Amino acid sequence: MLKLLKTRALVLRSRPLGERDRLLGLFTWEKGKLSAVAPGARKIKSKLAAGVDYFTCASLLLYKGKSLYTVTQLEIESTFRKISIDIKDYTYGMYFCELLEKLVEEGEPQPAIFNLLLDCWRCLDNGGVDREILARYYELKLLSLLGYHPHFKDCLYCGASRGPFFWSNNSGGVFCERCRPSNTAVFLISSGTQAIADRLINLSPAAKILNLRATEAQKKELQGFTRQFLLQWTGTGPFKGLSFLEKLNTQEKDKKRYNASE
Numbered sequence: 001m002l003k004l005l006k007t008r009a010l011v012l013r014s015r016p017l018g019e020r021d022r023l024l025g026l027f028t029w030e031k032g033k034l035s036a037v038a039p040g041a042r043k044i045k046s047k048l049a050a051g052v053d054y055f056t057c058a059s060l061l062l063y064k065g066k067s068l069y070t071v072t073q074l075e076i077e078s079t080f081r082k083i084s085i086d087i088k089d090y091t092y093g094m095y096f097c098e099l100l101e102k103l104v105e106e107g108e109p110q111p112a113i114f115n116l117l118l119d120c121w122r123c124l125d126n127g128g129v130d131r132e133i134l135a136r137y138y139e140l141k142l143l144s145l146l147g148y149h150p151h152f153k154d155c156l157y158c159g160a161s162r163g164p165f166f167w168s169n170n171s172g173g174v175f176c177e178r179c180r181p182s183n184t185a186v187f188l189i190s191s192g193t194q195a196i197a198d199r200l201i202n203l204s205p206a207a208k209i210l211n212l213r214a215t216e217a218q219k220k221e222l223q224g225f226t227r228q229f230l231l232q233w234t235g236t237g238p239f240k241g242l243s244f245l246e247k248l249n250t251q252e253k254d255k256k257r258y259n260a261s262e
């Protein structure tokens with residue numbers, strides 16, 4: 001069996017391992033998610049040190065040991081350093097990594113998901129994007145690529161394109177008034193939010209979000225649906241990054257309200 005693997009990789013996690021090394025959580029082009037030791041990467045003079053930070057895309061040569069891979073060579077392709085400067089950008093970036101780590105199985109190559117995360121990091125690093133919308137874009141796209149296919153376009157049962165529509169977590173899509181199931185919970189979704197969700201699933205690359213406008217109420221509604229869907233279908237959660245972001249967003253809105261009332 002070939003012990004060496006040359007692959008592109010995104011750094012999802014980077015933790016100190018002993019005094020010299022780092023343990024990396026990687027999402028690789030060739031093998032999907034895997035863990036690797038970067039020997040000596042905690043030393044400032046190490047050749048690996050610069051390439052093992054979060055939000056880095058690198059070309060790696062990995063040696064496969066008994067239980068772990070070891071990084072033997074590393075060449076940085078791109079680093080998105082601006083994400084780490086702002087606490088909100090950083091938290092969103094980390095949430096993207098957390099979600100991928102929780103939802104994707106080890107060892108399955110998923111090039112489309114690789115490109116999605118890279119694209120969303122780039123978009124966050126470029127700045128100017130509505131981060132809440134970017135997070136919903138990432139969640140919906142990721143769920144689609146993993147086979148959950150959230151459906152907002154038209155009625156799942158009869159294909160009617162006119163609302164009002166009702167969202168069902170169990171079916172992962174919307175139904176018209178006539179077809180809405182009676183034996184399971186459904187939630188009325190506003191036509192604006194339904195249209196935004198459908199556009200997010202179909203647009204690419206992430207930078208096109210800059211042309212999309214959403215009200216605070218629509219963003220809140222969409223977050224509610226995506227959150228429920230993530231919890232229901234993936235059985236995974238709570239997401240640390242998401243809870244922290246909610247706290248940050250609430251503090252920011254309270255501050256704005258306070259400033260406006262002065």
Ligand SMILES: [Zn+2]
Binds near residue numbers: 160176178
């Ligand atoms: Zn219908």
